[in-house]
Amino acid sequence: MLSIAEAIQQRRSIRSFKDSPVSQEMILQMLEAARLAPSASNLQPWRFVVVTDAEEKKRLRQLCLDQAFIEEASVVFVACADLSAYSKKVSRQRYQEFIDTGVELSGRFTDSEFRKIIDSMPEPDPRTITAPATANTYIAIEHLVLMATALGLGSCWVGALTDHGAIKTLLGLPENIWVVALVAVGYPKSVPPPRPRLSLEKILLRPVPQTSAT
Ligand SMILES: Cc1cc2nc3c(=O)[nH]c(=O)nc-3n(C[C@H](O)[C@H](O)[C@H](O)COP(=O)(O)O)c2cc1C
Numbered sequence: 001m002l003s004i005a006e007a008i009q010q011r012r013s014i015r016s017f018k019d020s021p022v023s024q025e026m027i028l029q030m031l032e033a034a035r036l037a038p039s040a041s042n043l044q045p046w047r048f049v050v051v052t053d054a055e056e057k058k059r060l061r062q063l064c065l066d067q068a069f070i071e072e073a074s075v076v077f078v079a080c081a082d083l084s085a086y087s088k089k090v091s092r093q094r095y096q097e098f099i100d101t102g103v104e105l106s107g108r109f110t111d112s113e114f115r116k117i118i119d120s121m122p123e124p125d126p127r128t129i130t131a132p133a134t135a136n137t138y139i140a141i142e143h144l145v146l147m148a149t150a151l152g153l154g155s156c157w158v159g160a161l162t163d164h165g166a167i168k169t170l171l172g173l174p175e176n177i178w179v180v181a182l183v184a185v186g187y188p189k190s191v192p193p194p195r196p197r198l199s200l201e202k203i204l205l206r207p208v209p210q211t212s213a214t
Contacts, residue, residue, distance in 0.1 A: 007149040012195065014154025015069040017186030021052075022074040026151050030077070030185070033147035037140035042098040045085040045133045046140040046180075049078040049171050059170050064182060065160045073156075073184035078167065079141050081133035084176040086124050130178055137180040144183060154188030157181055 002010065027050060034046060051057055052075050060078070061070040070076060084090055099105075108114045141157065148155040161167060164179045173179070 002150040002152075004146065004150070007146045010191070011146060011149040012154070012192055013156040014186075014188040014191070015067075015156050016189040017069060017072045017074065017154060017184075018189055019072075020074065020187045022153060022185060022187070026153065027075055029151060030144045030147045034079075034140040034144040037136075037143045039136040039139065040132060041091065041095055043085045043091055043094050043136065045081040045083070046137040047080045047082050047177060049080065049173070051076040051078060051171075056170065060167065060182060063161065063163050063166050063170070064158050065162060067158065067160065069156060070158060070182065070184050072186065074186035075184075077141075077144060077183040077185065078171060079137055079144075079180045079183060080173065081130075081137045081178045081180050082176055083126060083129050083133055083178050086129045086133065088119075088121075088123055092119070133178055134180050141181060141183060148183075148185050152187075153185050154191070155183050155185045157183055 031048060031050075034048065035044075037044075037046070039045065051060065054071075057071045057073065057076055060076055061067060064070055085094070145155045145157065159181050161179060161181070167173075167179050168177065
């Protein structure tokens with residue numbers, strides 16, 4: 001298996017796959033990488049549907065701008081977020097589990113008055129939840145993608161979901177589930193050179209400070 005540094009360097013979006021199946025063991029390793037992702041207040045909103053059925057992959061291709069690699073992939077992960085993870089009841093439960101581990105919080109998070117203020121807030125408006133639910137699920141997706149690379153697999157994110165409702169109907173997903181993105185995974189036909197990236201100078205808003213470590 002590749003190291004994390006090697007996986008980060010070697011990952012590319014792969015859009016052409018061999019006709020070879022990915023083992024269930026590897027599928028579980030990728031899901032385990034996703035499961036271990038960090039999330040705000042440890043809410044873990046991510047949920048996954050694993051698609052290997054040819055008809056379902058064909059339909060997903062149609063619902064994602066006809067991108068052929070979705071159908072060619074050995075497995076397609078449909079990454080979703082459970083919006084009910086943000087309800088007061090569930091979020092309080094997740095928060096309590098996290099506190100029970102003895103986690104060392106800091107600042108106003110240690111202040112019981114501050115917790116009371118949070119607890120007295122109304123149920124969140126569903127329209128404001130999809131952004132944090134998506135952000136947190138994206139982290140889990142990238143864990144999955146890096147594990148795919150570490151295992152010698154190729155993958156490609158698919159954010160071009162043209163009809164969330166139709167994907168939910170296809171997979172029989174309930175109301176509280178928000179479809180975030182797909183990840184197509186399989187054995188790459190070939191691995192392309194790295195895609196362009198902005199230089200370090202372009203992404204730094206000020207120079208990196210010197211540190212005392214050598
Ligand atoms: C949120 C997100 C959505 C994406 N959606 C698609 C997509 O629908 N189709 C596609 O071919 N690539 C998609 N990509 C892959 C990007 O095009 C790709 O990561 C970028 O061009 C850089 O190339 P690289 O991944 O090979 O380094 C997506 C990537 C992200 C992070």
